[in-house]
Amino acid sequence: MDATVNACIGSDRLFDSPTTMNASVAIESEMKWISGMRPILSEEDFFTWMSLIIYVTLFVALIGIISNLLVIITCARIGFSETINISYLALGIADLMASATRFYGSIFLLFEITTTKVHFDPRTVSSVVAFLPSQGFEKTAAFITAFIALERCLCVQFPLHVKTIVTKRKTIFSNVIIYIFAFGPSNLIHMVYRFKWVYNATQNRTVLAIDQSETRLRYILARALYAYYGTILNFTALIVVWICTVYLVLGLKRKAVARKENFKTSFIKDNKQKDLQVIKTVFLLAVTYLVCSIPTAITLLVPQFVPEFGSTRALARISRVSYMISGLMMQVNSCTNFFIFLYMGSRFRKALITLFKRH
Template sequence: MTNAESFRLFETPTIKTTVMASGRGLQPIDVDTIRPILSAEVYIVLIAVLSYAIFAAAMIGIVSNILVIVTCSKIGFSETINISYLALGISDLMASIIRFWGAICFDFDATNSRLPFDPSSISITTSFFPGQGFEKITAFITAFIALERCLCVQFPLHVKRIVTKRKTIFAIVMIFLFGFGPSNLSHIGFPFKWVFSSAQNRTILAVVPFETPLRYIISRGLLLYYATILHSIALLIVWVCTIFLAVGLKKIAMTKKEYFKRSISKEDKQKELRVIKTVFLLAITYLACSTPTAVTLLVPHFEPEFTPIKGLRRINLVSLFSSALLTQLNSSANLFILLYVGSKYRQVFLALFGIKV
């Protein structure tokens, strides 16, 4: 039976050392090894503020993405772009729910509760890794939407044949499988176990990582897969497509007549422009919220101390929490972007509340 007092990965300013859970029990981490870039007091305040901000943003994200899903369903799926919007709403809804749960796990004081599990411990496999999965699903769906609109701008007469409903659904299903599927491997290296809590004087459910090579292979492999490979590929695709969209919008503005010569009515022209502007805003929002995360993930390659368990752990964790907040803001922004640009979307959305335009 493993003795577990706390499984938090964050040092506290009230004691000389802190602990981390492992297969051998609790391992002490000397707080004196922390470089004093942030004082303990400032660090605790920043983490608390960021954690509650993530909690609030996640609540907004849950509500807004439910509305996105309902509105997209009302509009229908005659256009492939609506299928992509629906998938984006589902992914961001799941990501928001998981971050909401993660914020609760982090803020919840397990030592003063009578819960039969340790929240901060089980958040590893119920929040962190699944959250990574849905974050990357959102990233690749955004990349897919941006790529689709790029094709529409570059090949306006052939895009209907290039991007079909069947291809769109297939691409989205593959994105969900490759995005969320590997996150379940975390249960192998970080299994649930019954451990004894002296604070509650009883056995509770917690996650205690295996001290085996397999655990390190899984954890490092998942971090490499999600934080480096998928994140970099999605970010690169969205950056390139956003540049093409910006150039395309400028080109359309200069040669509207030539670009829309295939269109039958003025309404078709306006609809096409609105879709491109919507995708452009979605891509810009994603880049603004995700690029800081990429920078945070790159820094440890140049500064080895910039990790959650080494000398710069305080500044690292503040950076990670800030990146998580930005990522959640991206997940919460879909509804407002669609309402701002899409007239049909706005009309259907208002009709849900009995408001006629």
């Protein structure tokens, strides 16, 4: 596969996103090869890894679409008498959209590596219509996970007052605010980038692409979005979930004796067991998010200590593959919530079984 196809796989630097396709690094490295340095990953191995990750991402994203549709339908059937179900529904919607955008974004990349002739430029179009929105939805899901974990921490700390602290109205308002601040900014890119017909030398025809002529406003906005999604939102959600997860573990241990003393009637016991089950579910959601976020955190931190990472011929392909794996792991996080609900939630299982029995 020639260098032209290699360059086409990546996205333009202005569209970079830390957990998807920071592939412009690979493009620039091809332009600025350092003499005497050989790539650690051969071209053949590079495209093998790329193909494997793309196909796996497509499979995982498809599972995410199906599973999160089931989460949304099942949560709607259970109802929203409890505030936690409102957040579960919001989480399911965010994960569904993250899976959908990453699914068709991966199809665009598949067009590139298979040199399929299409009437648009998959590299630039996918960056705007797929991977940047995917970033927004993934960060939305991350902050909803953080909100759910924080809500459970309040339940542990203030068990008698949590109903007044966390109300339905406050829960709906909080989730809407999360969507606005986590997903909303990803749409700003449409203010400065426009679709236009350009000549594609590889396909020898005119295709639909994104106008990449650089202006100061475009550069500032693209850098701001990269910093916002790659650093601010990413590490803020990570830190909040870490703190809440640790607090949940410590809080459960601290209140274990108190729970046993309060198990005086079967009614109280059932309620306590139910609360404990919800806390365990939230704990699994938080831990899953933390585990899946580790590759993203590493790929964001490594360039701070190894500036050559992705900026030289020797490391560019490794950098590209690492970003692809980071995106895949975030997609894994988007499709696991259904299985956690299915394993931990008795009401969820019953509602799901009833749904399938009716159909």
